[in-house]
Structure formats: C-alpha cells, structure tokens
Amino acid sequence: MASFKQSVQETFLGLSETAQEKWSDFTQFLQEAWPLLLFLLMVLMGIWWYADPPPPRHVLMATGSPGGSYEVLGKKYAEFFAKKGVILELTPTNGAQENLSRLSDRDDPVQAAFVQAGVAHPKSVSGIQSLGAIGYDPIWFFYTGPEVQYSDFEVVRGHSKFFANRKISIGIEGSGTHAQSTQILKATGLDRTNLQFLNLPGERAVEALKKGEIDGAFIVDSYEAPNIQTLLADPKMHLVTFKRAEAFTKIIPYLQILKVPEGSFGLERNFPSEDLKLVATTTNLLIDDRMHPAIQFLFLEAAREINGRESFFTKRGEFPSFKDSLLPESPVAVHYEKNRYPLISTYFPFWLAEFISRLIFVLLPFCVLAYPALQALPSFRTRRMYNKINRLYGELKTFEQDLLTNYDHAKRDEYLKRLDLLEYQALNVTVSKRLAGDYYSLRTSIDYVRNCLNRGVHPYQYDAGVDPDL
Structure with a gap:
C-alpha cells in the first residue's frame, strides 16, 4: 500500500500533468482558432467604440x-x-x-x-x-x-x-x-x-x-x-x-x-x-x-x-x-x-466606475454573440484537424496510385524522399487526443507504403508471369 507521501506526490504529479495538457490544448486552440477570435475581437471593438463611446472630458x-x-x-x-x-x-x-x-x-x-x-x-x-x-x-x-x-x-x-x-x-x-x-x-x-x-x-x-x-x-x-x-x-x-x-x-x-x-x-x-x-x-x-x-x-x-x-x-x-x-x-x-x-460609483472613482459600466455593457451583447460561436469551436477544431489528416491521406493515395501506374525502379530513392516529406508533414500536425487514432493510422499508412517500396517484390510492379487472381 502506497504511503501518504507517495499519494500526495502522485496527486500533485497528476495535477501538474493535467495543467500542462490543458495549457497545450489552449495554445493549440489559439493557433487554430485565431481567425475566428480575431473576428470576434473586431466585433467587440466595434461595439465598444461605436455603440458606447467613452464619455467626453x-x-x-x-x-x-x-x-x-x-x-x-x-x-x-x-x-x-x-x-x-x-x-x-x-x-x-x-x-x-x-x-x-x-x-x-x-x-x-x-x-x-x-x-x-x-x-x-x-x-x-x-x-x-x-x-x-x-x-x-x-x-x-x-x-x-x-x-x-x-x-x-x-x-x-x-x-x-x-x-x-x-x-x-x-x-x-x-x-x-x-x-x-x-x-x-x-x-x-x-x-x-x-x-x-x-x-x-x-x-x-x-x-x-x-x-x-x-x-x-x-x-x-x-x-x-x-x-x-x-x-x-x-x-x-x-x-x-x-x-x-x-x-x-x-x-x-x-x-x-x-x-x-x-x-x-x-x-x-x-x-x-x-x-x-x-x-x-x-x-x-x-x-x-x-x-x-x-x-x-x-x-x-x-x-x-x-x-x-x-x-x-x-x-x-x-x-x-x-x-x-x-x-x-x-x-x-x-x-x-x-x-x-449604479452602486459601483460609491466605491470607485467616476472614470473607473464608468469604465466598468461600459465593460459590462459591451460584454453582455458580446457574450450573446460569442456564445454560439464558442459552442461551435470544438466541431470547428475537429473539422480542421480532420481536414489536415485527410489532406495528407489524399496525397498518400495519389502517390500510391502514381506508383501503381508509373512505377520506375530507378526512381526508388526519389519515391522514398517523397514519403519522408509526407511523414515530416504528418509529424507537424497537432491533433487532440480524440483524433490520436486517426493521426497514428496516417503515419502507419505512410510507413506501410515505405515498407512496400523497400521489399524485394513490389506490389506496384506487375509480373506478367504471375496470375493476379492468385
């Protein structure tokens, strides 16, 4: 049975790993959703400056x-x-x-x-x-x-x-x-x-x-x-x-x-x-x-x-x-x-109280506008990840079809370099845990094509002496 000290250490270790994972997801979210966030920010600025301009001095x-x-x-x-x-x-x-x-x-x-x-x-x-x-x-x-x-x-x-x-x-x-x-x-x-x-x-x-x-x-x-x-x-x-x-x-x-x-x-x-x-x-x-x-x-x-x-x-x-x-x-x-x-004017100077009031005025309509957009972000992110994976799958499929119809043994090294580039692109795709299976399936598929090229007998080259139905 683990000691109390070990339990505490494991608990803090789990919390630390969770925090790091959440931070990683958040930074990834910012990288992927910045166009939408920029649009929402522009809407916010429009509301701020035109719907409720600051008071004159x-x-x-x-x-x-x-x-x-x-x-x-x-x-x-x-x-x-x-x-x-x-x-x-x-x-x-x-x-x-x-x-x-x-x-x-x-x-x-x-x-x-x-x-x-x-x-x-x-x-x-x-x-x-x-x-x-x-x-x-x-x-x-x-x-x-x-x-x-x-x-x-x-x-x-x-x-x-x-x-x-x-x-x-x-x-x-x-x-x-x-x-x-x-x-x-x-x-x-x-x-x-x-x-x-x-x-x-x-x-x-x-x-x-x-x-x-x-x-x-x-x-x-x-x-x-x-x-x-x-x-x-x-x-x-x-x-x-x-x-x-x-x-x-x-x-x-x-x-x-x-x-x-x-x-x-x-x-x-x-x-x-x-x-x-x-x-x-x-x-x-x-x-x-x-x-x-x-x-x-x-x-x-x-x-x-x-x-x-x-x-x-x-x-x-x-x-x-x-x-x-x-x-x-x-x-x-x-x-x-x-x-x-407003009650806040009792506790804050006029300009700070007015700033807070304006902030509330801006945030309420902004939240009404942003909520459905933020609700759509998970599916938006998932689609973007799927699109990246599917695009690489498409390139791999096109490459394999080209091997099937135009295979040239002399270009074997060139084929392998193209696969290395495709794998490098796959390595740079950041995905959530939910899509980890699709991600590793893509890399496995790339590796499969590479193995086919490295074998002594290539499935991309048809031997007339062999019955294809066998």
Missing part, C-alpha cells in the same frame, strides 16, 4: 446673465465636475431663449443649460431633453417708495392704478424674467398700451431700483441669488404678495405656490410684516439629447448633492424631480429617479 454649459443665481449655481456644478475629472466650462448668455436656441442648434457645442419651466413650448424646440427640475425660482415683484395698498395692483377692466403711473422693469427680452412676467401680466388682463415697461437685465434692474430710476421690477430668480438678497436686505424695498396665487396656478399650470411666513426674511424688522404668497416656476436642467449617458448621470449626481439640500423654500431631497417639465424627459434621468446611480 470637456462639457460646455450655458448659464444666464451675470449676477444671477444660474451663474453661482453653474460654478458649483463646475467644482463638482472637476472633482470627477471632467471640465465643465460655463458660458454666460442673455437668458432662457438663447439657452434654448443654442441647445437646439446641432452645430453648437453647448450641451446643457439652466432654463425656467414655461419659457419653452414643447412644439417650438427639438433635440432637447430634460433631466428634471432642480429648484424653485420665485417670481418676485419689488417696488420702492411709500407702501401701496394691494388694491392698487389689482387690474380692473385692463387697468391698474400702480402700473399706470410708474416705470416697471419686466426683464430683458429672451430672459426667463421677461417670459414669466409677461405671462403674469397677460393672465391679469392688463392693457399694456401707454404703460412704461422697461427691459432691463437683472443687475441693471436692481441698480435702477435702488437709485430710484424705476419704481418697480419683476425678477425671477432663486432666494439665494445675489440680486434677490440685495433687495431683501434693503429696508426701502417692498415685496408684493400674490393673494390670488391659487388662481394663477390654475391658469398657468407649471407655477407653484410658495408661502412666506411673517418676519421670515428678517425678524428684527419683521419683514415681511404679514404672511405672503409667492408664485414660482422651477429651474429645469436641460440637455442636448445626444449627451453621453455617463455625463447625464454626473449632472444628476451634481443636482442631488447641490440642489437636493434643504433651503429656504425646498425640503431635503425634493430635487431633482420631474415637477413641471414640459419637454421630453431623458430616459437616463427617469432611470436615475427610480434607481439612482
């Missing part, structure tokens, strides 16, 4: 006019992108209409922009998708001078006491402020004939209001915006409440109602002096519908981290969301809203 985003909240927000997004190894370049614009035009232009490099809900009609733009709303933009109306009764703002038969005698800024044309203020005034039925409405950008309107060059201004911007904070901190400014806020939201469906409790802007001076209602639109994060999905996920992650925090008007986790999107929703954003970002 540079993205251009349109913000808005200088001094507005979009400029500040854009800088926060740029900082977030920089941490992920992507450059987010910000470009200022004149407002929402320019942002929409640049996103719609298929030749413009701008791929993302902040745009207020209600500025664009779905039928008027194309090639744009929404990643959702990321925050509230209240519609503020500030005025200076003596405090005015709310009844003076009411529009009766197209006229209002307040607007009839004052200069009012309604925002630069093409901006979100201009679009929203125009909608509000139109909903009230105000006749704008002979009224003094000015088209001033945000910073200029604030400056003119503080200097007394205008009497009031519509500004659509977030609570945190520098322009809004400047006006809220000025005790000479008054803020108008929207007492009929519910009616405005029925007429203009994308509007939201925001409540401002008494004194919440400043307890020391008790501003506002009563509870106020504001109507607000939302900021939508719009993109070119050709944007790479990974960059879309990055924008959504930035929105969750930056805009998902609790603020004056929003609850924690309220944004991003699809509140008032009138434009087509990005499938990537819909997926994100339900599933969030």
Whole structure:
C-alpha cells in the first residue's frame, strides 16, 4: 500500500500533468482558432467604440446673465465636475431663449443649460431633453417708495392704478424674467398700451431700483441669488404678495405656490410684516439629447448633492424631480429617479466606475454573440484537424496510385524522399487526443507504403508471369 507521501506526490504529479495538457490544448486552440477570435475581437471593438463611446472630458454649459443665481449655481456644478475629472466650462448668455436656441442648434457645442419651466413650448424646440427640475425660482415683484395698498395692483377692466403711473422693469427680452412676467401680466388682463415697461437685465434692474430710476421690477430668480438678497436686505424695498396665487396656478399650470411666513426674511424688522404668497416656476436642467449617458448621470449626481439640500423654500431631497417639465424627459434621468446611480460609483472613482459600466455593457451583447460561436469551436477544431489528416491521406493515395501506374525502379530513392516529406508533414500536425487514432493510422499508412517500396517484390510492379487472381 502506497504511503501518504507517495499519494500526495502522485496527486500533485497528476495535477501538474493535467495543467500542462490543458495549457497545450489552449495554445493549440489559439493557433487554430485565431481567425475566428480575431473576428470576434473586431466585433467587440466595434461595439465598444461605436455603440458606447467613452464619455467626453470637456462639457460646455450655458448659464444666464451675470449676477444671477444660474451663474453661482453653474460654478458649483463646475467644482463638482472637476472633482470627477471632467471640465465643465460655463458660458454666460442673455437668458432662457438663447439657452434654448443654442441647445437646439446641432452645430453648437453647448450641451446643457439652466432654463425656467414655461419659457419653452414643447412644439417650438427639438433635440432637447430634460433631466428634471432642480429648484424653485420665485417670481418676485419689488417696488420702492411709500407702501401701496394691494388694491392698487389689482387690474380692473385692463387697468391698474400702480402700473399706470410708474416705470416697471419686466426683464430683458429672451430672459426667463421677461417670459414669466409677461405671462403674469397677460393672465391679469392688463392693457399694456401707454404703460412704461422697461427691459432691463437683472443687475441693471436692481441698480435702477435702488437709485430710484424705476419704481418697480419683476425678477425671477432663486432666494439665494445675489440680486434677490440685495433687495431683501434693503429696508426701502417692498415685496408684493400674490393673494390670488391659487388662481394663477390654475391658469398657468407649471407655477407653484410658495408661502412666506411673517418676519421670515428678517425678524428684527419683521419683514415681511404679514404672511405672503409667492408664485414660482422651477429651474429645469436641460440637455442636448445626444449627451453621453455617463455625463447625464454626473449632472444628476451634481443636482442631488447641490440642489437636493434643504433651503429656504425646498425640503431635503425634493430635487431633482420631474415637477413641471414640459419637454421630453431623458430616459437616463427617469432611470436615475427610480434607481439612482449604479452602486459601483460609491466605491470607485467616476472614470473607473464608468469604465466598468461600459465593460459590462459591451460584454453582455458580446457574450450573446460569442456564445454560439464558442459552442461551435470544438466541431470547428475537429473539422480542421480532420481536414489536415485527410489532406495528407489524399496525397498518400495519389502517390500510391502514381506508383501503381508509373512505377520506375530507378526512381526508388526519389519515391522514398517523397514519403519522408509526407511523414515530416504528418509529424507537424497537432491533433487532440480524440483524433490520436486517426493521426497514428496516417503515419502507419505512410510507413506501410515505405515498407512496400523497400521489399524485394513490389506490389506496384506487375509480373506478367504471375496470375493476379492468385
């Protein structure tokens, strides 16, 4: 009975021999199947580069006019992108209409922009998708001078006491402020004939209001915006409440109602002096519908981290969301809203997580394509081996037929050299164990023909004195 040591040695020897045999089979497989593997590799590269190209490292985003909240927000997004190894370049614009035009232009490099809900009609733009709303933009109306009764703002038969005698800024044309203020005034039925409405950008309107060059201004911007904070901190400014806020939201469906409790802007001076209602639109994060999905996920992650925090008007986790999107929703954003970002992004840097995600995306269809091909490889290899053996058998048969009909004893050495060459070719044929019998049968057949040539009596030379039937 073998000792334990001998059993272990025999076991390891068997494992070593098996490993060597498998490695030999694998290298043989590579030598024989490389054309098919090369084809599959080319298919893989095609899927990799054309079906799912890598995300860009540079993205251009349109913000808005200088001094507005979009400029500040854009800088926060740029900082977030920089941490992920992507450059987010910000470009200022004149407002929402320019942002929409640049996103719609298929030749413009701008791929993302902040745009207020209600500025664009779905039928008027194309090639744009929404990643959702990321925050509230209240519609503020500030005025200076003596405090005015709310009844003076009411529009009766197209006229209002307040607007009839004052200069009012309604925002630069093409901006979100201009679009929203125009909608509000139109909903009230105000006749704008002979009224003094000015088209001033945000910073200029604030400056003119503080200097007394205008009497009031519509500004659509977030609570945190520098322009809004400047006006809220000025005790000479008054803020108008929207007492009929519910009616405005029925007429203009994308509007939201925001409540401002008494004194919440400043307890020391008790501003506002009563509870106020504001109507607000939302900021939508719009993109070119050709944007790479990974960059879309990055924008959504930035929105969750930056805009998902609790603020004056929003609850924690309220944004991003699809509140008032009138434009087509990005499938990537819909997926994100339900599933969030892939789990691997929690444990890996953005580029590595994206590489792994792309690898999974490529491997799945590749496996579907490669599986039947790999399944066919054993029969493919077997056929190739059989073909090599059968080709040599064919050459041997042709050679033997030639000996039978054209045998020349003087060429015996030449015949033997041809057999040596045929045997050398057979020796260089690598076959699997399953075909070892056919392989050695071929070599035996070659040796048989050689033995026939080396015998004293050759079967390839007929002797007329001998009866062939005996």
